[in-house]
Amino acid sequence: MDIFEVVKRRRSVRKFAPRKIEREKILQILETARIAPSSSNRQAWHFVVIDDKSIVEQIPKQVAMGDKFIVKWLRDAPMIIAGCYTKAMTHYIAQLFDHENHLVDISIAMTHICLAATALGIGSCFIGWFHHKKLKKLLGIPNRYNIAVLLALGYPADESTEQGIGGIASGPRKKLEEIVSYNRFGKEF
Numbered sequence: 342m343d344i345f346e347v348v349k350r351r352r353s354v355r356k357f358a359p360r361k362i363e364r365e366k367i368l369q370i371l372e373t374a375r376i377a378p379s380s381s382n383r384q385a386w387h388f389v390v391i392d393d394k395s396i397v398e399q400i401p402k403q404v405a406m407g408d409k410f411i412v413k414w415l416r417d418a419p420m421i422i423a424g425c426y427t428k429a430m431t432h433y434i435a436q437l438f439d440h441e442n443h444l445v446d447i448s449i450a451m452t453h454i455c456l457a458a459t460a461l462g463i464g465s466c467f468i469g470w471f472h473h474k475k476l477k478k479l480l481g482i483p484n485r486y487n488i489a490v491l492l493a494l495g496y497p498a499d500e501s502t503e504q505g506i507g508g509i510a511s512g513p514r515k516k517l518e519e520i521v522s523y524n525r526f527g528k529e530f
């Protein structure tokens with residue numbers, strides 16, 4: 342698969358096969374986060390790989406407002422990666438100019454992970470709907486770090502097709518004209 346195909350086939354996979362992700366594949370995926378770009382090359386991130394079933398099962402209990410839908414499928418995720426960030430001096434300076442570069446950095450790295458997984462036939466789904474403080478405690482994350490997002494990962498329960506990984510159809514997307522401007526915001530491309 343080339344990069345365009347990988348991006349096209351990625352879907353949020355929420356139904357996983359009871360199959361472990363091979364260690365060499367986990368390392369291959371993590372390597373793409375390690376070499377991701379970051380503002381001033383600060384790499385102010387940390388990735389907690391959770392594959393211990395007893396911890397994975399605790400995570401849905403930290404889901405915000407006990408959202409039943411997430412609780413149900415997340416329990417069966419073979420692996421979850423918590424994308425954590427801290428702030429380097431350059432991030433504080435950027436904030437003086439209203440830039441949230443620390444969040445951009447970790448988002449890029451997590452996107453690398455998600456797309457690398459797709460390329461290896463592994464499904465994933467981002468989760469941003471959790472109690473941050475409770476989860477930090479559960480995972481023993483130091484105070485200076487925060488969790489930006491979780492990514493559940495696993496082989497899809499259903500077969501992948503041309504349509505997408507795990508045979509999942511794409512959700513509706515806005516038209517290009519609605520989200521792209523030419524030179525100035527609102528000017529048609």
Ligand SMILES: Cc1cc2nc3c(=O)[nH]c(=O)nc-3n(C[C@H](O)[C@H](O)[C@H](O)COP(=O)(O)O)c2cc1C
Nearest residue numbers: 351352353354411466467468469470471490511512
């Ligand atoms: C930052 C972020 C947070 C998300 N949080 C959740 C979540 O808490 N629960 C969930 O089921 N999906 C979550 N998603 C997945 C989105 O719902 C999904 O990406 C979107 O509906 C588009 O579908 P697709 O990923 O299959 O293309 C999240 C996605 C992102 C990028």
